[in-house]
Amino acid sequence: MTLNRLSxxxxxxxxxxxxxxxxxxxxxxxxxxxxxSSQIRKDLAAFGEFGIRGVGYEVNALANHLRTLLGxxxxxxxxxxxxGNLGTALSQFPGLQQEAFRIxxxxxxxxxxxxxxxxxxxxxxxxxxxxxxxxxEARLGILTVPAQVAQESYDLLxxxxxxxxxxxxxxxxxxxRGTSLRSVDIRVILEELAHHAVSQSLEG
Amino acid sequence: MTLNRLSxxxxxxxxxxxxxxxxxxxxxxxxxxxxxSSQIRKDLAAFGEFGIRGVGYEVNALANHLRTLLGxxxxxxxxxxxxGNLGTALSQFPGLQQEAFRIxxxxxxxxxxxxxxxxxxxxxxxxxxxxxxxxxEARLGILTVPAQVAQESYDLLxxxxxxxxxxxxxxxxxxxRGTSLRSVDIRVILEELAHHAVSQSLEG
DNA sequence: GGGTGTGAAACCTTTCACAGCT
DNA sequence: AGCTGTGAAAGGTTTCACACCC
Numbered sequence: 001m002t003l004n005r006l007s008x009x010x011x012x013x014x015x016x017x018x019x020x021x022x023x024x025x026x027x028x029x030x031x032x033x034x035x036x037s038s039q040i041r042k043d044l045a046a047f048g049e050f051g052i053r054g055v056g057y058e059v060n061a062l063a064n065h066l067r068t069l070l071g072x073x074x075x076x077x078x079x080x081x082x083x084g085n086l087g088t089a090l091s092q093f094p095g096l097q098q099e100a101f102r103i104x105x106x107x108x109x110x111x112x113x114x115x116x117x118x119x120x121x122x123x124x125x126x127x128x129x130x131x132x133x134x135x136x137e138a139r140l141g142i143l144t145v146p147a148q149v150a151q152e153s154y155d156l157l158x159x160x161x162x163x164x165x166x167x168x169x170x171x172x173x174x175x176x177r178g179t180s181l182r183s184v185d186i187r188v189i190l191e192e193l194a195h196h197a198v199s200q201s202l203e204g
Numbered sequence: 205m206t207l208n209r210l211s212x213x214x215x216x217x218x219x220x221x222x223x224x225x226x227x228x229x230x231x232x233x234x235x236x237x238x239x240x241s242s243q244i245r246k247d248l249a250a251f252g253e254f255g256i257r258g259v260g261y262e263v264n265a266l267a268n269h270l271r272t273l274l275g276x277x278x279x280x281x282x283x284x285x286x287x288g289n290l291g292t293a294l295s296q297f298p299g300l301q302q303e304a305f306r307i308x309x310x311x312x313x314x315x316x317x318x319x320x321x322x323x324x325x326x327x328x329x330x331x332x333x334x335x336x337x338x339x340x341e342a343r344l345g346i347l348t349v350p351a352q353v354a355q356e357s358y359d360l361l362x363x364x365x366x367x368x369x370x371x372x373x374x375x376x377x378x379x380x381r382g383t384s385l386r387s388v389d390i391r392v393i394l395e396e397l398a399h400h401a402v403s404q405s406l407e408g
Numbered sequence: 409g410g411g412t413g414t415g416a417a418a419c420c421t422t423t424c425a426c427a428g429c430t
Numbered sequence: 431a432g433c434t435g436t437g438a439a440a441g442g443t444t445t446c447a448c449a450c451c452c
Contacts, residue, residue, distance in 0.1 A: 002443090003399055007392040011374060025411060033376040037411095038445060045413050053412045054452040070395050071402045078394075085323075089293035095374065095391045100398065119289075139401035140394070163404035164397040166390075170215060170299065172237040178407075180400040182393055186370075187299045188211040189386055190282075190344070191274050193368040194304065195207055196384040197343035198275045200367035203382075206421090229433060241433095242423060249435050257434045258430040 005043050006066055008035075013063040025056035072100040077136045079129065079162065080121075081153050082144035083108035086168055088119040090142060104136040105129070109149075126156065133160040140164050147171040154181065209247050210270055212239075217267040229260035276304040281342035283333065283366065284325075285357050287312035290372055291348035292323040308340040309333070313353075330360065337364040344368050351375040358385065 012033045016024060026044075030037035044050050044057070050065055051057045067073055078096070080087050083106050090096060091103055105128075106121040108114060113123045124132065132138070141162040145153045150169035157165055158179040167173055167183040175181040216237045220228060230248075234241035248254050248261070254269055255261045271277055282300070284291050287310050294300065295307055309332075310325040312318060317327045328336065336342070345366040349357045354373035361369055362383040371377055371387040379385040 003396045004392055007395040008376070008389075010395075011389070011392070012376060027411080034378050035376070036444075038447095039443095041412060042414080042444085049413075051412050052452065053450075054410050056411065071399050072395065074402075076394075076398045076401065085293035085296050089289035090390070092289050093390060096394070101394060139405055140397055162401075164401035166393060166397055172212070172216060172239070174238050178404055180397065180404065182397055184388060184390075184393065185212075185215070186294065186297060186388075188208055188215070189370060189388065190280075190300070190305060191211040191214075191276065192207045193344055193370055193384060193386055194280045195275050197280065197366075197368035198278075200382055200384060201343055231433080240422075242425095243421095245434060246422085246436080253435075255434050256430070257428075258432050260433065 001043065001046060003070075005039070006047075006070055008033075009040065009043070010063060010066040010070065010072075013059055013066070016059050017063065022059050023056050024059060026051070028056070074100065076101050076140050077104040077138035078102065078140040078142060079105040079107065079133060079138050079157070079160075080142045080144065081107050081126075081129075081157065082146075082169075083110075083113050083118050083121075083123045084144060087142070087144035088121075090144065091121050092119045101140075104138050105132040129156060130160045133162060138162065141166070143167040143169055145169055154179075205247065205250060207274075209243070210251075210274055212237075213244065213247070214267060214270040214274065214276075217263055217270065220263050221267065226263050227260050228263060230255075232260070278304065280305050280344050281308040281340045282306065282344040282346060283309040283311065283337060283342050283361070283364075284346045284348065285311050285330075285333075285361065286348035286350075286373075287314075287317050287322050287325075287327045288348060291346070292325075294346060294348065295325050296323045305344075308342050309336040333360060334364045337366060342366065345370070347371040347373055349373055358383075 026037040026040040029040055047069055050062050078101055080091055080103060091106055106123055107126055107129055108123050109126055114125045116123050141157040143150060143153055143165060147170045150171035151173055154165055154173045158176050162179060164180045170185045170187050173181055230241040230244040233244055251273055254266050282305055284295055284307060295310055310327050311330055311333055312327050313330055318329045320327050345361040347354060347357050347369060351373045354375035355377055358369055358377045362380050366383060368384045374389045374391050377385055
C-alpha cells in the first residue's frame, strides 16, 4: 500500500484539528481535501477498524492512530549531506525542525563551508559522519549533493548506518539492501509539467 | 504512461553522451542505471520505432527524439511564488537556469523582500504577476509559499494564465481544469522514509 | 438512516516470452 | 546471433456496490 497516503490523511486531520472539527465521514474528508472516499476507507481499514459505522471517524483518535502507524511518536534524527542552497533550505524547512524530525548534522566536502554556521547548523566535514550517526543514532539521511557524487554519498550514508535516504541529486542511484532510497528529481518533475503546460495551451 | 520515465531515460542518455557512448541496448541501459529493460523497450516503442533490432539504440538520435517528445526543444518560462528559503534555493537550482527552463519572475508578498535581489532575481510584488506572465508568456509556476496560502496562490497562478504548477506547500490543493498540478510534500516523503528506517532497523 | 468495512469488478502497470527484423 | 517491438500473462491498484453495524 502507498504509505504516503496515510501521511496525507494525517496532514488533513491536523488541519481539521486546528479548525475544531471532532468527527468526519470519509465522504466529507474526501470532498474537503479532494480525495477518494472509498480509498480513504480501504486505506484506513487495512490497519484496523478506526471508524464508527453510521457516524464516521473521530478526528483526534484517528490522528493519533496514524501518528503511531507512521512511527511519528518517536523522534527521527536526520543527517543532511550537501550544504548548498537546497541543503540549507531543507535544513530550515518548517516541519523538519519540529515534531518527529530533528536534524543532527549538516555535512559538506567544501573547506570554504566546513566550520561555518549555515542556517543555524554547523557545517561538518564528511569524516565526522560515521561518528555523528553512531552517537545520535540517526537513521535518516538527505542527499543534496551534485549528481556526480550522488552514488558515493549514498554509499557513505549506508556505511555509516543510515537506513533510509531521500535523494535530491539528479542521478540514478543503485540502492542497497538495508538502506531504502527515495529520489526526488526536480528537473524530471518540471519536464513532465512542461509537457502538460504545452498540451494545455494547445487545448485552450 | 508515466511520462516521468522518459525524463529519466533522457538524463541517463545525457550521461552516456558525456561518456562518449554512441550505441546502447535496452539491457545495458537497464543494468547501467538500475532500470527494467522490458519497460525501457515498451516505453520507447509507445512513441515510435527508435531502436535498431539486433543492435540497440543510437544514443544521440534517441536523446533528440526524447527532447522533442518532452517539449524540451523550446524554452519554458517559469514564475516562482514565494521567495523564502526553498523558493530562492530552487531559483538557483542548476538545470533550472539552463537548457529548456528560464525563471522570469520571483514573487513574494512580504514588503521586506519586495524590491530586493535574492539569488540574482528581483523579488516582485504579486500584483505584477499577471503582467509578467502575459509579457513573458510563462506557462509554468512553482509554489513555495506557506500551506495556508497555497490554494489562493495556485488560483492566482491559474488566473494569470499559468497552465502547470509544481507545488511544494504541504497542502491539498483543488486543481482546476486547464492548470495541471503536481505536488511534492517533503514532509510526506520523509514520513514514509521514517517508517522504512524503523522497519529496516528492526530487521538488521 | 447513514456510513463503515469489504469482496468483486474494472482498470492500469509491469513482467514475460517470443516473433520478426538486422 | 542478437536485440527490438509486442501480444499475452501476471501483478497491483482503484472503484463499485452492498452487507453489516451504529
